[in-house]
């Protein structure tokens with residue numbers, strides 16, 4: 001069996017998506033390994049989850065840099081130290097910039113709690129609820145310079161219940177999101193993937209090595 005794909009995960013919060021990936025990686029057949037976890041802040045459960053799993057961590061705060069560009073370059077450098085095959089933004093509440101994408105463009109995926117192209121940005125579950133949609137969900141996409149606009153890897157649908165609050169809806173979306181993330185990253189790691197315009201094709205390729 002070839003080496004597992006090296007995955008760096010960036011987080012900003014509770015890290016339940018990260019935990020799902022860490023748990024999946026415990027199975028050697030999964031085909032991926034979380035080699036480091038980074039964040040834009042400290043004191044978060046996401047970093048604590050990584051530490052408990054013995055995974056190296058780092059955090060870089062925007063406010064500790066003179067410019068956003070310098071922060072972006074530092075983030076890119078910190079990630080590069082782990083030479084990842086895939087970078088997963090899992091609840092990472094910052095946009096990565098041009099230096100980061102120049103290094104990792106096409107290999108960075110982000111998970112978003114809405115069905116793209118609906119409700120991009122920070123408030124997907126709240127905006128879906130306010131709009132009155134009956135179905136929303138989660139989207140995994142390859143990051144481009146826009147806000148939640150990149151080519152779509154996978155989507156999972158979640159029905160909106162009449163009595164949903166933002167919290168109950170987001171919690172159900174997150175269950176779907178974790179399954180989507182684990183299934184997709186495993187498939188990408190084992191089967192390889194390529195971005196062709198708006199389309200992401202998994203499989204039929206050499207596995208990542």
Ligand code: GRF
Pocket residue numbers: 011012013014015016017018046090091092111112113174177
């Ligand atoms: C996820 O729903 C993610 O899409 C959104 O914030 C949530 C992060 O959850 N941006 P967690 O930190 O993985 O628990």
